[in-house]
Amino acid sequence: MGFPDQIVRTVELAHPPTKVWAALTTAEGLGSWFGNTATIDLRPGGQARMTWTEGGQVANMRVERVEEPTVFGYTWPINGLPDDDPRRTYVEFTLEPVGAGTRLTVVETGFAQLSEGAYKEAFEGNVGGWKSELGELVEYLDAA
Secondary structure, rough: OOOEEEEEEEEEEEOOOHHHHHHHHHHHHEEEEEEEEEEEEHHHHHHEEOOHHHHHHHEEEEEEEEEEEEEEEEEEEEEOOOOOOOEEEEEEEEEEOOOOOEEEEEEEEEEOOHHHHHHHHHHHHHHHHHHHHHHHHHHHHHHH
C-alpha cells in the first residue's frame, strides 16, 4: 500500500536509563503514565494488560522483546479494529544513555496490513496518542 507503515518518536529525558526502563516495564510505571492500571509478565511471550478509566479501554499486549535496560517490545491490538481481530502492531522502545539522561525512541510498525479506511483511523490515532503518552511519561518521570 502507499502509506507509511511506522510511527517513530524520539524524546530526550533527563533521567537515567534504569529509571526510564522501570517506567516502561513495570505495572506501577505503566499504570502511572500510560494507562490507569497495568499488569505485566516481563519476559518474551509474557502477557501485559493496560486499562484506562476514561472510556473503559483495555489493551491486551504480548511481550516480544526484553533486553534490559535498552530494548522493550510488545504487540498490541490495532485501534479501531474489532476485539477479535488477530492483527496487531509491534511497539519497540529503545533506550540510549545520553549524558546523565536517556534518549528514548519509540517505533510502532504494522500499519501497512490495514485497509485504507482502517489505516487512517489507527495511524492518525496512534500518532496523536504517542505524542500525548510520551508527554505523560515526561511528567511522570519528572514528578517521581
